[in-house]
Amino acid sequence: MDIVFFGNGISEDPNPDKIRLGGKGSNLCRMAALGIPVPPGIVLPTTLCRDYMERGHLPPELMPSVHEKLKKVEEATGRHFANPHKPLLVSVRSGAPVSMPGMMDTILNLGLNADTVKGMVLETGDERFVLDSYRRFIQMFGDVVLGIPHHSFEEILNHHKKKSDAVQDTDLKPAALRDIIDDYRNLVQKGTGQPFPDDPFMQLRMAVEAVFRSWNNERAIYYRRLNHIPESYGTAVNVQSMVFGNMGNTSGTGVCFTRNPSTGERKFYGEFLINAQGEDVVAGIRTPQKIEELEREMPDVYKELLRIQALLESHYRDMQDIEFTVQQGKLYLLQTRNGKRTSAASLKIACDMVDEKLIDPRTALLRIEAEGLPALLAPIFDPTEVNAARSEKRVLAKGLNAGPGAASGYAVFQSAHAVEMAAKGKTPLLVRMETSPDDIKGMQHSSGILTARGGMTSHAAVVARGMNKPCVVGCSALIVHEEHGYADIVTEEGRHVRINEGDEVSIDGTSGEVFVGRMQTVDSDIQRAMRGEIDPASSWMARDFFQVMKWADEVRRLRVRANADTPQDANVARSFGAEGIGLCRTEHMFFGPERLPFMQQMILARTQEERELALKRLLPFQREDFERLFEAMAGYPVTIRLLDPPLHEFLPHTDEQIAELSQKIGVTEEHIRERASTLKESNPMLGHRGCRLGITYPEITRMQVRAILEAACKSRKKNIHVHPEIMVPLVGHRKELSLQKELLEVEAKRLLAEFDCHVDYKIGTMIEVPRAALTADQIAIDASFFSFGTNDLTQMTLGFSRDDSEPFLREYLRLGVYERNPFATVDESGVGEMIRIALQKGKSARHDLKTGVCGEQGGDPTSIRFFNRVGLDYVSCSPYRVPVARLAAAQAVLASE
Ligand code: PEP
Ligand code: MG
Numbered sequence: 001m002d003i004v005f006f007g008n009g010i011s012e013d014p015n016p017d018k019i020r021l022g023g024k025g026s027n028l029c030r031m032a033a034l035g036i037p038v039p040p041g042i043v044l045p046t047t048l049c050r051d052y053m054e055r056g057h058l059p060p061e062l063m064p065s066v067h068e069k070l071k072k073v074e075e076a077t078g079r080h081f082a083n084p085h086k087p088l089l090v091s092v093r094s095g096a097p098v099s100m101p102g103m104m105d106t107i108l109n110l111g112l113n114a115d116t117v118k119g120m121v122l123e124t125g126d127e128r129f130v131l132d133s134y135r136r137f138i139q140m141f142g143d144v145v146l147g148i149p150h151h152s153f154e155e156i157l158n159h160h161k162k163k164s165d166a167v168q169d170t171d172l173k174p175a176a177l178r179d180i181i182d183d184y185r186n187l188v189q190k191g192t193g194q195p196f197p198d199d200p201f202m203q204l205r206m207a208v209e210a211v212f213r214s215w216n217n218e219r220a221i222y223y224r225r226l227n228h229i230p231e232s233y234g235t236a237v238n239v240q241s242m243v244f245g246n247m248g249n250t251s252g253t254g255v256c257f258t259r260n261p262s263t264g265e266r267k268f269y270g271e272f273l274i275n276a277q278g279e280d281v282v283a284g285i286r287t288p289q290k291i292e293e294l295e296r297e298m299p300d301v302y303k304e305l306l307r308i309q310a311l312l313e314s315h316y317r318d319m320q321d322i323e324f325t326v327q328q329g330k331l332y333l334l335q336t337r338n339g340k341r342t343s344a345a346s347l348k349i350a351c352d353m354v355d356e357k358l359i360d361p362r363t364a365l366l367r368i369e370a371e372g373l374p375a376l377l378a379p380i381f382d383p384t385e386v387n388a389a390r391s392e393k394r395v396l397a398k399g400l401n402a403g404p405g406a407a408s409g410y411a412v413f414q415s416a417h418a419v420e421m422a423a424k425g426k427t428p429l430l431v432r433m434e435t436s437p438d439d440i441k442g443m444q445h446s447s448g449i450l451t452a453r454g455g456m457t458s459h460a461a462v463v464a465r466g467m468n469k470p471c472v473v474g475c476s477a478l479i480v481h482e483e484h485g486y487a488d489i490v491t492e493e494g495r496h497v498r499i500n501e502g503d504e505v506s507i508d509g510t511s512g513e514v515f516v517g518r519m520q521t522v523d524s525d526i527q528r529a530m531r532g533e534i535d536p537a538s539s540w541m542a543r544d545f546f547q548v549m550k551w552a553d554e555v556r557r558l559r560v561r562a563n564a565d566t567p568q569d570a571n572v573a574r575s576f577g578a579e580g581i582g583l584c585r586t587e588h589m590f591f592g593p594e595r596l597p598f599m600q601q602m603i604l605a606r607t608q609e610e611r612e613l614a615l616k617r618l619l620p621f622q623r624e625d626f627e628r629l630f631e632a633m634a635g636y637p638v639t640i641r642l643l644d645p646p647l648h649e650f651l652p653h654t655d656e657q658i659a660e661l662s663q664k665i666g667v668t669e670e671h672i673r674e675r676a677s678t679l680k681e682s683n684p685m686l687g688h689r690g691c692r693l694g695i696t697y698p699e700i701t702r703m704q705v706r707a708i709l710e711a712a713c714k715s716r717k718k719n720i721h722v723h724p725e726i727m728v729p730l731v732g733h734r735k736e737l738s739l740q741k742e743l744l745e746v747e748a749k750r751l752l753a754e755f756d757c758h759v760d761y762k763i764g765t766m767i768e769v770p771r772a773a774l775t776a777d778q779i780a781i782d783a784s785f786f787s788f789g790t791n792d793l794t795q796m797t798l799g800f801s802r803d804d805s806e807p808f809l810r811e812y813l814r815l816g817v818y819e820r821n822p823f824a825t826v827d828e829s830g831v832g833e834m835i836r837i838a839l840q841k842g843k844s845a846r847h848d849l850k851t852g853v854c855g856e857q858g859g860d861p862t863s864i865r866f867f868n869r870v871g872l873d874y875v876s877c878s879p880y881r882v883p884v885a886r887l888a889a890a891q892a893v894l895a896s897e
Contacts, residue, residue, distance in 0.1 A: 002047075003065055005072040006032040007040020007241075020045045022095030022236030027336050034315060036308055037332050040076035041090070041240030042069045044208065046097065049234030052212040063205050066239070077241045082200035084119035087111055089133075089242040092207040094214060094235040099337055100223050101462055105144040105214040107207045108277070109137035109242060113198040129247060131177035132169070136277070138184045138196060141203065145210040148191045156183045170275070204239070211237045219440060225813065226444065228820070228862075243332045245325040246277040250298070253277060253325045256291050256305075258313040261321070261341045262401060264348025268309055270322075271455045287474055288455045301331045312336050317358045318367070319349050340462060342403055343372030344541060351544040361551040362894055368548060370861045370888040374880060376545065379521035381406040381508055386519070394516050396489045396497055396505075399450070399475030401512035402461035407448030407470040408506040408518040411499050413482045415442020422446075429505055431487055433480045435460040443467060448507045450514060452478040470509035478514075489514075530575040549577060549883060552890035558867065559874035560885045561637070563854055565589055567628035573879035577886055580636035581629065582787065582876020583727075583854035586704060587645040589625050590618065596650075597664040603650050604667070604675045608699065615703040622704065626711035630722045637723040639787065639854070639876075641766070642694050642704055642740070644729040648684040651676050685795065685802060690730020691740055698743055705747045713757035725762045727787060732769035734778040741782050764850070768792035773838035780845040787876070788835055790855030790863075794822050797831050823856060826863040836870055852876055861888035868892035 004013045004021060011029035018026045025043035032038050044066065052058060067081075070088075074080055079088035089111040112120075112134045120130040139153040157169075157180060164176045172180070188196045197203050214220060215235045224231060245253030256270020270291035295302040305324060308331075312320045321339030325332050341349065350364035359367070389395055409429030412418045415438065418428040422445035430446040432439065434453040443449055443463060448470035451460045455474055464471030480487040485501040497516065499505060506515040528534045529542035536542040561582035562573030566589065570581060590599035595618070602614035629638055652658045652672065662669045681687035694701040705726065712722045726744060731737045741763050752759060763782070767773055768789030776786070795802045800809065802823065812818055818827065826832055835853075842849050852874040857863035859877025864885060867875055869892070877885050 002045060003069045004029060004043045004045070005040070005069055006043070007038060007073065007076045008032070009035050019097045019233070020047065020236075022046060022097055022238070023099050023337055024093065024095030024335055025236045025238050028238065028240070030315070031312075031333055031336060034311065036311070037330070039241045039243045039332050039334070040073045041238055042066070042073060043095070044237040044239070046234040046236045049212045049215055049236070050232070052209070053215070053234065058205070058209055058212075063201070063208075066204070066208070067201065070239070073239075073241055079241070081111055082116070084115040086123060087116035087119050089116075089120075090204070090239050091242055092204070092211060093238045093240070094211045095238050096215075096229070096235045097233045098227070098229045099340075100220060100227075100229065101340075101459075105211055105217075107137070107140050107144055107210075109133045110141070110203050110207055111200040112137050113200065116200070124247070126247070127174045128172075128177065129244075131174055131181065132172070132246070133244070133277075135177055135180050135184060138181065138188070141207070142184065142188050142191075142196070144214070145206050146188060146192050148188060152187055152191075153184060156180060156187065208237050208239075211235065219438065223440060226440075231816070240334075243325045243327040243334075244277065245273075245327065246275050247328055249275055250329045251275055251325075251327050252294075252298075254288070254291065254294070254323070256309065256322050256324070257339045258309050258320045258322070259339075259345070259349055259352075261319070261339050261345055262403065264341065264345035264352070266352055268306060272324075287453065287476065298326065298329070301326050301329065304331050308333060314358070317353070317363075319345075343369065343375045346372065347376065347544045347548060348540065351547055362555065365548065365551055365555065365887065365890050366894055368887065370884045370891060373883050373887065375405055376541065377524060377527055377880060377883070378405050379527075380510070380524055381506070382520040382522045386508070386511075386513075389515050389519065393491070393493065393495075396491055396499075396514045396516055397475050397477040398492075399472040399478075399512045399514065400455065400461070401508075401510055402458075402473045403449075403464040403469055403471035403509045405448075405470040405510070406506065406508050406519065406521055408504060409447040410501075411487070411503050411505050412442070412446070412501055413480055413485055413487065415439045417501065418442035418445045429507065431478070431480055431499070431505070432460070432482065434458065435463070443469065448472075448509065450475060450478070450505070450507050452476060452480055464509075470507055472507045472509060472512050472514060475512075475514060532575075545883075549886055552887045553577075554890075555893050556886065556889035557893055558864065558872065558885075558889040559852075560882055560889060561639075561852065561854075561874050561876040562879045562882055563858075563876050564629070564879060567625060567632055569879050570629050570632035573882055574632055576879055576882035578633075578636075578879065578882045579874075580723075581633055581638045581640075582852055582858070582874060584629065584638065584640045585644065586622065586641060587643050587650070589622060595621050597661055599645075600650055600652060600661055601665045601667070602700075603645070603647060603679070604672060606675065608697075611697060612699055615699060619703055619707050622707035623711045626708055626724075627714055630711060630715040630724075631718075631720055635721045635723075637725050639725040639727050639764075639785075640704075640708055641727040641729050642691070643700055644690045645693070646684045646689050647679055647681060647687060651679060685792075691728050691736050692730065694728070694740055694743075695736060701740060701743050702747050705744050706751060709748060709751045709757075709759060709761070710755070712759040712761070713752070713755040716757055716759060723760060723762075725764060725785060727785075728763070728765045729789070730769060730792065731765045731767075731779065732771040734775065734782065737765050737779055737782045762850075766792075766854070767835075767838050767842075768796070768855075770797050770834060773834040774841075776838040776841040777845040780842040780849055783842075783849070784846070785850035785852070786838065786842055788838070788851070788853040788855065788872075790826055790831060790835075790853055790857045791823065793834060793855065794827060794831050794857075797834055798822060798827065820862070825860050826857040826866055828866055832866055832870070839870060839872075859885050861891065864888040865892040865895060869896065 006029045011033040016026040016029035021043045079086045081088040091108045093106045121127045142148040143150045160176050160180050166172045185196045245251045252274040253276050254272025260269045271288035273288045319339045320336045322336050323334040346368045350367040353359045354364050409427040411431050412428040418430050421428040427447045429448050431450045449464045451473045461473045487499045489497045504518045506519040525539035525542045526545045529536040536546050559579050561580040562578035563583040564570040564573050564581050598614050598617040605611035652661050658672050715722045728740045762784045764785030765783045766789040767786045851872045854876040858875040859881035
């Protein structure tokens with residue numbers, strides 16, 4: 001049994017590994033070895049949790065080994081477990097390899113029973129304190145280990161508080177506490193049919209088992225799915241000697257960060273509570289004091305804390321999140337870990353640490369979550385509207401600015417309601433007195449989170465930052481009646497305002513303000529700097545962002561292009577650094593009221609003449625758009641895909657749509673109905689689309705190549721370098737591509753001669769039908785490039801309809817059939833294998849084959865790691881994800897090293 005002892009300057013494990021000892025255990029060992037005061041304790045490694053899961057019970061030799069190791073803790077503390085003379089009390093906590101805040105269970109004050117209580121009273125002379133510790137212990141143990149609902153204990157507590165006129169828990173006198181303890185014990189006897197366990201060894205055994213078990217509680221499983229933490233990790237258990245922050249006014253407890261987790265500012269930052277225990281700060285029940293005030297209250301402790309936080313930051317070379325307790329003037333560190341931070345803070349901290357020479361740019365790149373960048377690019381509230389709202393007294397209240405970004409939404413007061421509302425396509429904003437781990441789903445589905453209680457390190461604040469959501473906490477003007485579906489606010493001017501469920505509210509996570517109604521938003525500094533509207537040097541966020549992008553571009557191998565269908569998209573994409581267009585879906589160029597009717601007319605045409613008439617109307621739109629795309633992407637490749645309209649997306653459905661179309665194109669409603677019903681397909685995604693359309697109606701392909709080359713020649717004449725890549729969609733058989741290629745080449749030759757122009761164009765294909773992947777060597781003969789259409793390739797490889805798989809896919813993800821949504825993250829072992837085969841076969845036939853991906857997965861960091869590994873040349877994604885892809889592509893290179 002490799003149980004590890006730490007404390008008094010010693011770590012038995014010289015190289016405490018997080019995967020084995022869990023994050024908390026590993027860091028406690030490191031701190032002990034650094035000579036930082038930590039309460040001595042032991043770590044039961046994660047291997048034991050896996051063992052427990054397999055057996056379904058604790059191995060018989062485990063507890064004797066724990067007892068043996070505990071002797072070291074007794075020695076280090078001079079106290080004795082299960083002994084009334086100077087009893088050793090311990091905390092039992094989970095500690096996973098990856099931090100899962102609040103997801104699993106903690107038990108404090110373990111080891112108390114009637115005898116040890118007596119001993120403690122003799123020792124401390126503070127009966128109230130000891131009885132209060134005992135009652136907390138029974139409550140936590142009863143809830144976590146014995147499964148008695150927390151609220152049953154709370155009811156007893158509240159009853160006695162009322163009875164003895166106590167406002168705070170600390171107002172309860174020993175007599176009242178004794179009654180509470182009796183009632184708690186009776187509750188346990190009634191609830192479990194057994195007396196509360198008095199033997200500390202039994203308590204310890206049951207607590208260890210409960211922590212192992214909590215690895216598989218519902219909220220921990222949900223959190224792991226959400227954050228892609230492997231199920232196989234298991235949790236370690238930390239059994240640590242107790243220190244007490246609630247032994248009067250020379251004691252206290254606090255949570256701090258070595259830098260501001262919200263803005264990234266390099267300033268020691270945190271909160272504490274005098275005379276409080278353990279989870280009081282995090283639970284957000286009392287609003288804590290700022291850490292600076294500790295200097296006045298306990299100057300020596302403050303000085304020591306400053307020294308330790310600096311030591312920890314330079315040891316870990318990263319921002320640390322620290323928990324400490326002061327017991328009668330003596331400081332103990334309970335935990336340190338890399339602090340969770342907002343995207344803005346991660347950007348600033350990474351760049352600052354490079355400036356401070358703590359880390360190098362490559363490490364900095366790994367410190368910024370690519371998935372967090374969209375939040376930085378996200379709009380902020382329009383400052384003019386904010387000013388107007390202030391003068392119109394639409395500011396309801398102000399809380400703490402716990403997570404930046406701005407959000408509007410419909411107020412909901414219960415997490416379940418947020419989930420329901422989001423399912424209906426509306427955007428909820430979760431408003432609570434405080435949040436608990438049970439709210440995680442509701443938070444996930446909300447645009448933002450607002451709480452009445454809590455500080456910057458409360459559950460709501462920490463989790464919202466992790467989710468990168470706008471969040472305002474500690475908004476004390478707010479009283480939320482969660483059960484009754486409303487909240488009351490008394491504004492600064494003394495107005496009473498009621499918010500009912502479904503009312504629109506807005507929160508600004510940067511200023512902490514809460515507004516009534518919806519607010520307009522404007523672009524962030526980064527966006528404005530990207531468009532050249534402001535000088536990046538004038539805003540730290542823009543400056544750091546540009547710096548990180550530059551580092552990423554120096555490291556990455558994959559090129560990054562954008563999927564852009566309109567000139568506007570192309571301009572945004574360029575400003576975000578796209579190196580060309582990887583997919584222009586030409587059918588998307590015909591959305592909009594002037595264009596759609598002709599597209600529909602083309603689809604509904606009964607004869608070639610009718611179709612050509614519609615195509616003639618479409619040609620100028622298409623040509624002009626192409627010209628502007630070439631201009632936006634001057635010098636870069638532009639991949640234009642031939643028409644691929646799934647027919648059902650373009651046919652008119654309702655009577656109203658049919659009447660409108662009939663008016664616009666001058667065809668009777670009856671005709672439209674008849675044609676639409678002939679064209680109706682039972683399986684449109686596998687129907688008459690892609691190259692099947694261009695093969696059966698060659699005039700469509702002819703019109704498109706004309707539009708492309710006319711636009712290219714016009715651009716050439718303006719001296720713009722154009723590199724059109726004409727892409728044939730939905731090819732499954734070599735012959736499909738060769739038929740289209742022949743048509744394209746004949747037409748291109750004719751047109752270029754007609755315009756007397758030379759254009760360097762390429763013809764290639766999408767690989768999105770499994771047959772194409774499996775016969776890629778034949779297909780490559782006619783294709784100078786492959787672009788993997790992983791949307792269709794996933795649909796067809798898995799046999800999951802892109803449009804209809806949501807209901808069962810949700811269940812599949814829950815059951816772990818697939819670990820991630822295959823339409824968001826490439827399914828490496830299935831679809832990925834198709835890609836590998838196609839690459840290998842394609843390159844065997846054509847060694848200079850260019851390859852890329854243009855499905856949704858092209859902008860997903862995990863998929864990008866895979867695309868980098870298999871050697872694609874580029875990824876293409878939506879314009880707003882281009883910065884994500886640039887960073888992820890660099891991280892992929894660094895990870896592979
Ligand atoms: C694809 O199938 O991956 C693709 C990009 O094409 P579309 O989504 O338009 O079918
Ligand atoms: Mg497709």
